[in-house]
Amino acid sequence: MPSDKMKRILLDPDRVSELTPQETRQLLERARVLFDGEPNLLELTAEGRVVFIGDTHGDFEATRIVVARYLGDDRKLVFLGDYVDRGPDSKANLDYLLCLKLAYPDSLFLLQGNHEGYGVMRFCPADFWEGLDAELAGLYEQTLLRLPLAVSVGSALALHGALPDVITLSDVNRIQPGDEHWRQVVWGDWQEIDGGYLGLDAFTGRPQFGRGYFSGVMERLGKQVLVRSHQPSAPRVMYDRRCLTIFTSRAYMPLRAVAVADLGREIADTSGLLLETV
Numbered sequence: 001m002p003s004d005k006m007k008r009i010l011l012d013p014d015r016v017s018e019l020t021p022q023e024t025r026q027l028l029e030r031a032r033v034l035f036d037g038e039p040n041l042l043e044l045t046a047e048g049r050v051v052f053i054g055d056t057h058g059d060f061e062a063t064r065i066v067v068a069r070y071l072g073d074d075r076k077l078v079f080l081g082d083y084v085d086r087g088p089d090s091k092a093n094l095d096y097l098l099c100l101k102l103a104y105p106d107s108l109f110l111l112q113g114n115h116e117g118y119g120v121m122r123f124c125p126a127d128f129w130e131g132l133d134a135e136l137a138g139l140y141e142q143t144l145l146r147l148p149l150a151v152s153v154g155s156a157l158a159l160h161g162a163l164p165d166v167i168t169l170s171d172v173n174r175i176q177p178g179d180e181h182w183r184q185v186v187w188g189d190w191q192e193i194d195g196g197y198l199g200l201d202a203f204t205g206r207p208q209f210g211r212g213y214f215s216g217v218m219e220r221l222g223k224q225v226l227v228r229s230h231q232p233s234a235p236r237v238m239y240d241r242r243c244l245t246i247f248t249s250r251a252y253m254p255l256r257a258v259a260v261a262d263l264g265r266e267i268a269d270t271s272g273l274l275l276e277t278v
């Protein structure tokens, strides 16, 4: 993609819809190379502020508002996955995020959700994926399966769904698309009941986990707070204020929420995160 076109998109995000198929392929290729250089586990230095953004699900307006309001100064933006399907503007939303990642690789981070894992685990509805021709779908699959899985910053961990049943944080770097740990991270749900692994939900097929599993893995990983998205039915705050679930898409809720962490302060529980609506 010509660099002047990229500049125009960064100045006027609506112009992302002008990308030709060839330019889309070039964007995906450049993004794939960049994501190959990022480990599954992104370890951010605990300084400045981090803004966590939940599922945007084709809500391009949400992404534009978040970027206009928060990108810059000492802030890092962490998107928690699920950029496509359900909302009206999946391709524009995702392509714009990829352009931003190429322009601001150290300020903006895109984690993988289950909707980015279509290449290894199909689901429906999948309106974005089903609307692509086979070649372009394959290129999106290859690029998005390379997205990182988790962010570690200070006492907090951020990912899309549930915790992987690993022993140490660095084990996250060995997770492969489609394996059991991957499925826990991008598909897992939490239930506010005691217990470990609670089986697959009969309706959605998603793996379910209880309080004992949460506290056990968090203790092994040395973390106080989990920030995640993915599960609209979850209470926003769970497990003694240690698990926060946020959504940043009108596809789910009338109000879009983000969580801001000021890393100059200790984040002992979710009350140390500032919730804002966008």
Ligand SMILES: [Mn+2]
Binding pocket: 082, 113, 114, 115, 160, 186, 229, 230, 231
């Ligand atoms: Mn999800």
